Amino acid sequence: MVPDRVPYLYISGASFSGSTLLAFLLNAHTHMVSVSETCGVLPHRLIKGIDEYRCSCGERLLSCPFFIDVQERIREQGSTFDLRDWKNHFRLADSLLFQRLLTRPTPWGWSELLRNVVTPLFPGAARREREIAARNLHFARAVLEVSGKRLFVDAQKDPARVRFLSRIEELDLYVIHLVRDARAGASSYMKHNPANDARRGARRWLNANLTSDYARHHVPASRWMRLRYDDLCADHQGVIDHISDFTGTPRAAIPASFFETPHHIVGNEMRLAGTGEIRPDNSWRKRLDDVQVDVVRRVAGAANRRFGFDWP
Numbered sequence: 001m002v003p004d005r006v007p008y009l010y011i012s013g014a015s016f017s018g019s020t021l022l023a024f025l026l027n028a029h030t031h032m033v034s035v036s037e038t039c040g041v042l043p044h045r046l047i048k049g050i051d052e053y054r055c056s057c058g059e060r061l062l063s064c065p066f067f068i069d070v071q072e073r074i075r076e077q078g079s080t081f082d083l084r085d086w087k088n089h090f091r092l093a094d095s096l097l098f099q100r101l102l103t104r105p106t107p108w109g110w111s112e113l114l115r116n117v118v119t120p121l122f123p124g125a126a127r128r129e130r131e132i133a134a135r136n137l138h139f140a141r142a143v144l145e146v147s148g149k150r151l152f153v154d155a156q157k158d159p160a161r162v163r164f165l166s167r168i169e170e171l172d173l174y175v176i177h178l179v180r181d182a183r184a185g186a187s188s189y190m191k192h193n194p195a196n197d198a199r200r201g202a203r204r205w206l207n208a209n210l211t212s213d214y215a216r217h218h219v220p221a222s223r224w225m226r227l228r229y230d231d232l233c234a235d236h237q238g239v240i241d242h243i244s245d246f247t248g249t250p251r252a253a254i255p256a257s258f259f260e261t262p263h264h265i266v267g268n269e270m271r272l273a274g275t276g277e278i279r280p281d282n283s284w285r286k287r288l289d290d291v292q293v294d295v296v297r298r299v300a301g302a303a304n305r306r307f308g309f310d311w312p
């Protein structure tokens with residue numbers, strides 16, 4: 001039985017910070033469930049189209065019994081929902097500029113006040129927010145019902161979601177800012193898109209982590225925690241116990257074969273190729289030369305220290 005206020009853990013942070021690994025680990029917890037990215041499959045991952053896209057259980061997403069059940073239960077609660085296009089992303093304006101204005105976390109308290117005044121001026125924005133909020137709530141409730149678990153974990157990472165989730169009264173919201181060392185983060189952005197040099201990679205890391213940090217103002221201090229990827233790799237059971245305590249969920253042992261327990265996870269490619277072995281990815285040491293490391297230090301070094309790393 002899902003309580004009236006749905007227990008909801010949101011993972012915010014930059015891409016390539018280990019959120020899919022964390023989603024797998026938490027989904028192997030007796031009382032937690034995650035499909036990883038709650039906004040569904042990103043267009044760039046649909047190389048063969050949605051009809052051929054595989055859920056991590058091995059089934060095609062559109063014929064996965066878990067997701068078909070979830071879809072039915074969302075519709076029973078009164079939201080429109082289609083596995084082909086989940087529409088859980090808080091897209092309030094068609095223009096990218098206005099979308100940023102209405103949704104991007106900032107360090108200034110007044111911008112929130114301004115946003116509350118400006119949003120109703122955009123035709124349909126308030127109605128869109130209500131619809132999307134309801135669909136996200138119904139999605140979490142449906143996943144909890146189908147899985148029989150008690151804490152829903154959303155690993156979408158987008159910092160802008162924190163504000164919108166915090167405005168849904170029926171959610172009992174907790175937030176984790178998952179962060180990885182700036183050199184590793186910048187190097188991953190460079191690896192996945194050759195258009196990113198060290199400066200751009202570091203800037204993207206910085207941007208995502210600063211906006212995640214600004215978003216903490218949307219939840220009480222007791223509902224916010226920062227987690228370093230390295231700590232997760234060093235002692236994953238200790239970290240998962242800490243997350244259990246943080247969210248008021250009973251602790252549970254994560255099985256060594258956590259990759260083999262049933263998962264219905266969408267998102268990055270590691271979900272189909274994982275071995276279950278957890279070790280920190282330090283390949284940036286081979287990919288970045290001294291000049292590039294120095295660029296990362298100048299762009300993102302101060303923030304890296306502030307987020308708890310001992311470099312630079």
Ligand SMILES: [Zn+2]
Pocket residue numbers: 055056057058059064065066067263264265
């Ligand atoms: Zn599945």
